[in-house]
Amino acid sequence: MIEVKELVKEYGDFRAVDGITFSVEKGEILGFLGPNGAGKTTTMRILTCFFPPTGGTAKVSGFDCFTESLEVRKRIGYLPESVPLYLDMKVKDYLEFAAALKGVESGEVDRKVARVMGECGIEHMAGRLIKELSKGYRQRVGLAQALVNDPEVLILDEPTIGLDPRQIIEIRKLIKELAGRRTVILSTHILPEVSMVCKRVIIINKGRLVAVDTPDNLTARVQGAGRVALGVRGPAEAIKERLETIRGVKKVVIDGRRDDGTMGLSVEFEKGVDPRPEIPEAIVGSGWDLLEMKTQELSLEDIFIRLITREEGMVQ
Amino acid sequence: MRNIYLIFSKELKSYFTSPIAYVVITIFLIITGYFFYNILATFSLISFQAETNPIIARQYNLLNINESVVRPLFGNISMIMLLMMPLLTMRLFAEEKKTGTIELLLTYPVKDVEVLVGKFLACVAVFGVMLFSTITYPVLLILLGEPEIGPIVTGYLGLFLLGVAFISLGIFTSSLTENQIVSATIAFGALIIFWLLSYSMLFAPPEIGRLISYISMTEHLESLAKGVLDTEDILYYVNFTLLFLFLTLRSIESRRWRG
Numbered sequence: 001m002i003e004v005k006e007l008v009k010e011y012g013d014f015r016a017v018d019g020i021t022f023s024v025e026k027g028e029i030l031g032f033l034g035p036n037g038a039g040k041t042t043t044m045r046i047l048t049c050f051f052p053p054t055g056g057t058a059k060v061s062g063f064d065c066f067t068e069s070l071e072v073r074k075r076i077g078y079l080p081e082s083v084p085l086y087l088d089m090k091v092k093d094y095l096e097f098a099a100a101l102k103g104v105e106s107g108e109v110d111r112k113v114a115r116v117m118g119e120c121g122i123e124h125m126a127g128r129l130i131k132e133l134s135k136g137y138r139q140r141v142g143l144a145q146a147l148v149n150d151p152e153v154l155i156l157d158e159p160t161i162g163l164d165p166r167q168i169i170e171i172r173k174l175i176k177e178l179a180g181r182r183t184v185i186l187s188t189h190i191l192p193e194v195s196m197v198c199k200r201v202i203i204i205n206k207g208r209l210v211a212v213d214t215p216d217n218l219t220a221r222v223q224g225a226g227r228v229a230l231g232v233r234g235p236a237e238a239i240k241e242r243l244e245t246i247r248g249v250k251k252v253v254i255d256g257r258r259d260d261g262t263m264g265l266s267v268e269f270e271k272g273v274d275p276r277p278e279i280p281e282a283i284v285g286s287g288w289d290l291l292e293m294k295t296q297e298l299s300l301e302d303i304f305i306r307l308i309t310r311e312e313g314m315v316q
Numbered sequence: 317m318r319n320i321y322l323i324f325s326k327e328l329k330s331y332f333t334s335p336i337a338y339v340v341i342t343i344f345l346i347i348t349g350y351f352f353y354n355i356l357a358t359f360s361l362i363s364f365q366a367e368t369n370p371i372i373a374r375q376y377n378l379l380n381i382n383e384s385v386v387r388p389l390f391g392n393i394s395m396i397m398l399l400m401m402p403l404l405t406m407r408l409f410a411e412e413k414k415t416g417t418i419e420l421l422l423t424y425p426v427k428d429v430e431v432l433v434g435k436f437l438a439c440v441a442v443f444g445v446m447l448f449s450t451i452t453y454p455v456l457l458i459l460l461g462e463p464e465i466g467p468i469v470t471g472y473l474g475l476f477l478l479g480v481a482f483i484s485l486g487i488f489t490s491s492l493t494e495n496q497i498v499s500a501t502i503a504f505g506a507l508i509i510f511w512l513l514s515y516s517m518l519f520a521p522p523e524i525g526r527l528i529s530y531i532s533m534t535e536h537l538e539s540l541a542k543g544v545l546d547t548e549d550i551l552y553y554v555n556f557t558l559l560f561l562f563l564t565l566r567s568i569e570s571r572r573w574r575g
Contacts, residue, residue, distance in 0.1 A: 045419075050422060050423050051572050052572055070427070073426075074425040076423070078420065080420060082416045084418075084419060086326075086417055087415070088333055088334060089330075097322060097326050098424070100318070101322050101323075101425075101426055103425050
């Protein structure tokens, strides 16, 4: 459905996208992960034919994004990160305008706009000016305009950024429902979002592809070993030394004293060993108090840092 | 065609849902009305004096309503148009660039040229309404006196072509920047230079003087306002418009190749 080969985009001397290759199957939801400035938006703008690549090719449904751009543009729905809408237009008027411009037949416009407003839950906002809407509703209108021509491919740039937690959950649910048989590319920098919505993830950094995998595999791949955080009352150094004698403990880091007077430590294990049952015993047995013990998931930042540093290490 | 119409009607609506069109047209009519009143009052005063006093009548041997009212009125209208048109054109692309809506618009299955023509025609339509509203002045003259109709018609044609040329230049400057004030300022500057170019004719050698007089916008309006329908003048405005529309198209497309 989407084929990207050796894609390169240069802004003057700066290489924003540097030889990215990937493909997306029909009906797949692909997550596009990367820190700010990684080249996510640039790749999406090439796929949506906003500008052509400096090198390489991008194809959507077999049409080249540069030479057959009108054909590609008929088949995509795009929601840019900033959700640019005509603020002085009413929701319904705007969607009718977008539908007609995206090639929906005149007789079909009313029906399709009504349908898409229903799907995105904005029927009751139809007569309101877009500038009067909250960020969450604007996001919905943005999604509605992307969907109004029933596109085969949906490209969403950070669709949940700037929303409150409740809105984020709603929009995620909406995207999942609306995806249906469509091919979706979704960029984000929130890992749980990816694992909730996407079947496959691409991680890019500094314009290069770092990893392509399922969210679970990716987490497993970089996680390797487990980690727990402890809250203990007692002498930090002594506790650290005691913990390090446990078999399978790789590293103990003292995080410092917390507000409630307990000492925070984090313990990292070696791969394939689980020394968790021995930890409470070691602490309580030495006469200290164990107040808290929590398994830590790797955050996206950790995964980024690991994948990215690994890659840079390889380059050197 | 459908895409051009869609962009056209959307732009036209946004001119009239925002106060821009009303404010510009109102101010335009107030100022031109003020000029019309003063020109006409002066003319009637002189006519009255000439009728009673033969010495004054000899001084003004050209007491002709076309020469003394219509032509200066057209000159004034064109000057006020110059001040108003950049205000109509400045938002056309600059606003979309600022708010980012241009990114969505240009990823819809619409050609750049369709977007441009739609916006251009919407602005021409607003200008058409604005210019047509001044028709009351010549109608009043026809009711009160006996002006020649021909020069009025060619004069309006000249004003219309001039306005359309202003619009094309204004759209071009709007496509260069995302700041509306910058767009309007460049448009003012460029238009005033095109306008005042004829001053340089006084000092230039004759060959260059001819060239300058051809490039200057005023010279071409003069002959049309006199009632001389010359294809050279019409072609000047048409070419001017096409040139700047072409440059605008290139400027929109520049996102494709600019780094």
